[in-house]
Amino acid sequence: MSDSYLPVLVLMIGAVGFAVAPLLLAWLWAKTFSPRKPGKDKNAIYECGLETKSDFSIHFKSGYYLYAIVFLVFDVEAVFLLPFATAFSGFGVGECVAMLVFLLLLIEGLVWAYQKNVLTWT
The missing domain is CATH 1.10.287 (Helix Hairpins)
Structure with a gap:
């Protein structure tokens, strides 16, 4: 009886791995190779190439x-x-x-x- 569920289990593990592996690799790449350079320009709000003119955000209905x-x-x-x-x-x-x-x-x-x-x- 348990042998009949083996292909389903393998497919579920493959599906989870297919979803999690790229996220894990991207996180490892960022931790290993991307330098952290916080600064005024990097922390600034950027929207469509224009500088923001105020500190408040627009509230949508x-x-x-x-x-x-x-x-x-x-x-x-x-x-x-x-x-x-x-x-x-x-x-x-x-x-x-x-x-x-x-x-x-x-x-x-x-x-x-x-x-x-x-x-x-x-």
């Missing part, structure tokens, strides 16, 4: 982020609904109920966003 998140949620909804719509005739009752629950959860999210005024730009 969180509504823009919420609007983007709602857009992504309903964009993913379209990805899940397309296969369901194309194979609708081949589904049984269980699949239709699962899709109905999925749609009800998305409608609940839309109602929540409407109640929180996420969908308005003012």
